[in-house]
Amino acid sequence: MKTSYDLIYDVVMRIPRGKVATYGLVANLAGNRRWARVVGYALHVNPKPGVIPCHRVVNRFGGLARAFAFGGVNMQRTLLEEEGVAFRPDGTVDLEKHLWTGD
Secondary structure: OOOHHHHHHHHHHHOOOOOEEEHHHHHHHHOOOOOHHHHHHHHHOOOOEOOEOHHHEEOOOOOOOOOOOOOOOOHHHHHHHHOOOOEOOOOOEOHHHHEOOOO
């Protein structure tokens, strides 16, 4: 039987390069729309950094994690930029261009 973290990692693995998903969307697709914080906890203890692309998960406004768990504060932005993700002037991801909806 899969744990909540396993379900979350399964969803995050489906986010394509150049796209992002919100914590809430990942939670919903993993089976419980109330797991947004659980998604954050799961990503913070990602057992396979570089394999499970936790850098592709942002908050509902397109904001990045304050202290990205794997490589420091600016690493999440760097990884997303390397995939072609565009940012707005305020530093948030342009969700109109890059939000993955789960399909």
